[in-house]
Amino acid sequence: MPQLSELLNGEIAASLKGRDFLALVDFTPEEIRWLIDFAIELKRLHKAGEPFQPLKGKTLGMIFEKSSTRTRVSFEVGMYQLGGYALFLSRNDLQLGRGETIADTARTMSRYLDGIMIRTYAHRTVIELARAATIPVINGLTDYAHPCQALADYQTILEHKGRLEGLKIAYIGDGNNMVHSLLVGAAKLGLHMSIASPEGYEPDPELIRQMQETCGETGASIRVVRDPREAIEDADVVYTDVWASMGFEAEQEKRRIAFANYQVNEDLVRYAKPDFVFMHCLPAKRGEEVSAGVIDGDHSIVFDQAENRLHAQKAIMAAIMS
Numbered sequence: 001m002p003q004l005s006e007l008l009n010g011e012i013a014a015s016l017k018g019r020d021f022l023a024l025v026d027f028t029p030e031e032i033r034w035l036i037d038f039a040i041e042l043k044r045l046h047k048a049g050e051p052f053q054p055l056k057g058k059t060l061g062m063i064f065e066k067s068s069t070r071t072r073v074s075f076e077v078g079m080y081q082l083g084g085y086a087l088f089l090s091r092n093d094l095q096l097g098r099g100e101t102i103a104d105t106a107r108t109m110s111r112y113l114d115g116i117m118i119r120t121y122a123h124r125t126v127i128e129l130a131r132a133a134t135i136p137v138i139n140g141l142t143d144y145a146h147p148c149q150a151l152a153d154y155q156t157i158l159e160h161k162g163r164l165e166g167l168k169i170a171y172i173g174d175g176n177n178m179v180h181s182l183l184v185g186a187a188k189l190g191l192h193m194s195i196a197s198p199e200g201y202e203p204d205p206e207l208i209r210q211m212q213e214t215c216g217e218t219g220a221s222i223r224v225v226r227d228p229r230e231a232i233e234d235a236d237v238v239y240t241d242v243w244a245s246m247g248f249e250a251e252q253e254k255r256r257i258a259f260a261n262y263q264v265n266e267d268l269v270r271y272a273k274p275d276f277v278f279m280h281c282l283p284a285k286r287g288e289e290v291s292a293g294v295i296d297g298d299h300s301i302v303f304d305q306a307e308n309r310l311h312a313q314k315a316i317m318a319a320i321m322s
């Protein structure tokens with residue numbers, strides 16, 4: 001694994017300074033791999049008790065329009081560990097909640113802060129915020145993408161499997177924000193991804209089409225099937241997420257019916273490789289998208305994923321805000 005000085009002195013470190021982190025599509029495979037290596041190095045330093053504080057005197061504003069446990073805590077703690085300060089800003093406490101525009105919010109915040117993290121509904125809100133802001137903007141989840149989680153997840157897979165290229169990842173369930181970011185990561189990092197979703201809940205076909213060219217360059221592949229058993233066959237990684245994401249609560253009942261055959265349980269994981277790992281971004285609903293036996297079982301690495309949010313986001317913040 002590359003050491004800190006080697007990582008910081010390269011061309012990629014220079015190319016990331018001042019950039020936004022809105023979606024993995026905006027980054028080259030080499031940049032994504034660099035961020036993962038940087039995250040692993042920052043994790044090592046932290047566990048060794050060696051401080052790394054490139055963001056002394058800098059402040060991150062964190063706008064939350066949706067709930068959060070992992071994202072809020074890991075960004076706040078990450079900023080503290082990097083020597084900076086993080087401000088929690090809920091929509092209801094901001095003038096945004098009373099109709100101030102996202103562009104005016106961005107312009108104002110750019111006068112005080114050094115970076116903004118936002119969790120919101122429409123993906124275009126993040127794009128609009130980034131366009132109007134003069135400081136880096138980080139996407140902490142939209143209805144369309146969850147790139148911080150996917151970065152932490154590929155770090156986690158690399159740590160557990162020792163490689164990324166050529167691995168098979170199966171995603172069972174809703175074609176949501178999580179699968180969009182995971183599939184872009186798979187295409188860029190050379191994994192084979194199979195996605196099983198019920199009719200009407202498939203991931204964005206335009207994004208998959210766009211990623212096919214990348215797959216051609218990296219040796220990755222992405223396919224969407226209907227049958228969870230077909231998707232999970234020989235998988236190294238089995239991933240699922242909630243059937244009704246934040247903002248879709250009203251569809252809960254309808255979705256429970258549509259997804260009834262898409263639970264990751266003991267019967268289904270028998271078709272994965274014997275040493276498969278089970279992943280979930282959390283929060284999870286035991287008895288819906290995953291059985292308690294699987295998520296609480298020996299193959300589950302869900303809390304390693306949760307921990308790596310801290311290290312992966314420290315890598316993002318240190319790279320773009322330094």
Ligand code: CP
Nearest residue numbers: 068069070071281282
């Ligand atoms: N995985 C994730 O983003 O969790 P939170 O919603 O708790 O932030």
Ligand code: NVA
Nearest residue numbers: 176241245246281282
């Ligand atoms: N797909 C889920 C992820 C939560 C971290 C949601 O958007 O609610």
